[in-house]
Amino acid sequence: MKSILLINAAALMLSIPSVYSQSPPSSRPAESSKEEADNNAKQLNLDKMPGFGGVAFGADFPVAEFKLEQDRGTLKIYRKTTEKTLMGSALLDDVLYYVFNGKFYGVAFHTADGQDSLALKGILINAFGTGTDSEDSGPSTIWMAKSRGALFDLNTSTGESSAFIFDHKLHNAVLTEQSQASQSAAQQLIQGKP
Secondary structure, three states: OHHHHHHHHHHHHHOOHHHHHOOOOOOOOOOOHHHHHHHHHHHHHHHHOOEEOOEEOOOEOOHHHEEEEEEEOOEEEEEEOOOOOEEOOEEOOEEEEEEEOOEEEEEEEEEOOHHHHHHHHHHHHHHHOOOEEOOOOOOEEEEEOOOEEEEEEEOOOOOOEEEEEEEHHHHHHHHHHHHHHHHHHHHHHHOOOO
């Protein structure tokens, strides 16, 4: 369930036009030009990220090395049975691989408590820069580069968090297909069909 919620959160964050066109007003003090340059250089690291776990984004997914967790038709979610669950000081509850039409398009990390969630967000900030916090000052941060994106979302009630790193082109294809499926299901619902 949390894996699909992460896709929906990514879709919501990506649907905000300001993410692409401009940064929202920040309550943080203005960064010095050196800090801003460092942050911009880190954000470029996101585009340099070839993939994860030995699988390149956009490549055919080596199904035999993974266990299928969810089958949603053209979208499948896998787990690597030998995945290391410690990333730096962040203990990961789950590492899930998202595959669309046989191509690897994203990886999700989930933590189970606040300490690990803060550690995971720190890793993302060190890798990709400060990112853009959600406009409502909520617990979501997004990083957008030319061909890759990343999202971090924190559940402030439980301390759990999720991070999702993805290929833009494939992610947009997933969102388009999900929108079409939703519209089709809505028409069937109106007609009283299951």
